[in-house]
Amino acid sequence: MSKQPKQIAIYGKGGIGKSTTTSNISAALSDMGYRVMQFGCDPKADSTNTLRDGASIPTILDLLREKKKVDAHEAIFTGYNNIYCVEAGGPAPGVGCAGRGIITAVQLLKQQRVFEELDLDYVIYDVLGDVVCGGFAVPIREGIAQHVFTVTSADFMAIYAANNLFKGIQKYSNAGGALLGGVIANSMVHPYQSEIVDDFVRRTHTQVMQYVPRSITVTQSELGGKTTIEASPQSTQAAIYRQLARRIDEHHQSAVPHPLEPSELRDWAASWADTLVAIESGEVREAVGAGI
Amino acid sequence: MPEVNLHASAVAVREIRLNTITGFTGKATELLAQQRCGGLVDQPRSFTQCLGCSTSNAACMVTLVQDGVVISHGPVGCSSCLHEFAFTYRVNAPLRGISHASQRHIYSTNLSEEDTVFGGNQKLADTIRAVASRDDPRVIFIITTCASGIIGDDVEGIADQAEEELGIPVVAIFCEGFRSKVWTSGFDAGYHGIARKLVRPPRQKRPIINVINFWGSDIFSRWFKRFDVTPNFITPYATAESLSYSSEALASVQACTTLGSYLSGALEQHYGVPALRAAPPYGVAATDRWLRALGALLGKPEVAEAIIADDHEQFLPQVHELRARLKGRSAYVTAGAGHGHSLLAVLAELGIRAQGASLFHHDPVNDFDNEDADALVAMVHDYGDVPNLSICNKQEFELVNVLNRIRPDILLARHGGMTLWGAKLGIPSLLIGDEHFGMGYEGLVNYGEAILESVENDEFVKNLSRHSVNPYSKWWLEQPPYAFLGDDT
Known part of the structure; x- marks a missing residue:
């Protein structure tokens, strides 16, 4: 019997840098010698572009639209370092049901036993935004992904989305669903931003996997259609992504998070609003969270 | 050989698994010639009347299990025809020697508009527990519908959780009508659930032959008696227990190859129960061949x-x-x-x-x-x-x-x-x-x-x-x- 790949899902608010982070993790894991598949679960279908010189690939749902019987291999393309790239795809904005699209696409690959056949070490799901409906929860249930990581910035809406994801994980945790590995703190510029994320993970009983600073190197690489790992392997940013990939590789024990209730989240955010005003105005205060 | 993949929660529909078609006209020999050369093409219709629904066919397979109950997870209309199987069960019971046919227990979670917005997971979980305490069944079958499929309810996870809690098999059957135009995909969905959750790995061989069939009269016992074996009828009038040991049978036969195809394949590929390689015994020539194939196998x-x-x-x-x-x-x-x-x-x-x-x-x-x-x-x-x-x-x-x-x-x-x-x-x-x-x-x-x-x-x-x-x-x-x-x- 073939080995079971380690399956992880990466969630986070739209535009927060999930695909960038995921593609760099995939690239770094493949550099470590692993056989990796990146599975984009977003109707935009651009998760894997930077693994393929900026080029798009036909999605599973595109193929299903053309013909009723799709061989999963027709939807699998190779990118940087032979990473297998798959895009679920989905309907045009404003029509259909993107959640059902994810169910259909994931089922197709499972039924055809693609993961076993390709002898993968890693399958990484890059999932659109928030866990808005049952379809978007598919990668974290039915024993598909084992570990979930969420990408967030210190922005309140990103943290709100992360907290929603924690609720989804908590809901499915009793039924053999995926558990939370930790938070990837993205777009870190000011110290207070990492402090906000630190405070959030402490309250929700999880951990920060990596602080990823905002970096022009990432933007340059992406504009060239590449991951930072490929375009600037010697850069500081690439070293950070490699460290993140190593931590994910060494990570084996995930846990049930403790999401904040809406009122708790609101009060927590309000307390940070006061702190930020104080920082802006130069008021001297005692440190709030760890690390200051 | 089409692989029977019991790891996936949903069965691959017939259009995909077997290249099944629903549109053709010609001679029988032309159909066979096309299928042999791989040139069989489904001809679409530019106009069609209504079709049957997979959820009903899945219900057909599981409602007639003697000690099971069925929960349709969907709007109540999706179960509006399921009472037909209660009728079928009652009127055909004497053909199988069941003198007092028990009442069939068919429920619906009655998903409402509100449930399609907020999710039906809790309603399903509550229904399973209510049904378990009310009927004390030996197995609970959950059949899905288009509504529960589209909103993405976690039927498998809820079934697994309930199974652990209640200590009886709770079988999630994925039979959303929109997935297939071939009505028999619904049968496969029922069999897939049974093969995944009810059939136990064999512990011994038993002198039984699985008979995958509907509810017809028992012609098999007379023949099988002379081979010193008995029929294990699947699924009508079976029990959770008799389905569980179908993996221990000496062979599987089917009243109809298209009906028995999937479960026979599953039992053969996963538990080594050979499927009889002969067309069902209708007509003198086919009956001769079928009996000889059975004799050779035994x-x-x-x-x-x-x-x-x-x-x-x-x-x-x-x-x-x-x-x-x-x-x-x-x-x-x-x-x-x-x-x-x-x-x-x-x-x-x-x-x-x-x-x-x-x-x-x-x-x-x-x-x-x-x-x-x-x-x-x-x-x-x-x-x-x-x-x-x-x-x-x-x-x-x-x-x-x-x-x-x-x-x-x-x-x-x-x-x-x-x-x-x-x-x-x-x-x-x-x-x-x-x-x-x-x-x-x-x-x-x-x-x-x-x-x-x-x-x-x-x-x-x-x-x-x-x-x-x-x-x-x-x-x-x-x-x-x-x-x-x-x-x-």
């Missing part, structure tokens, strides 16, 4: 020969007599795929000329990948070609048009609601729901007598045709019957 070829000799002696003189009385008669068949092929064999054996058939789908291959078990291949081999073979998923407008042109002496049907079209045209029509009625050598006698009785008593249908109004227009009846087939506009 290592008792002499028993098979003895049964064949005895049954030939007992029944074939009556068959010869019926042939003489039925000579020159013609017939048209409407039935599901595998059973329809078998009925064509029965007709040919009785010397009745089949003028055509309308069969609900066609599988070019089965799940245990064997052409010897293909009833159409066997029928054409034994008796020759059949003209006007239509693969048609119960499109009644085509059936009426064809019947109006062909005007056979009798219409044979396996499903309720189909014979009325023959009767309205004044064609004697015979509905036999018991799919074992024509099985074996005595089945030829059964069918021959029933056909004779129908064609000789045609006054009622003649009278009916004079007083009935055909809902189809004169225009349509003058069009070629397959005018809407093969046009993808």
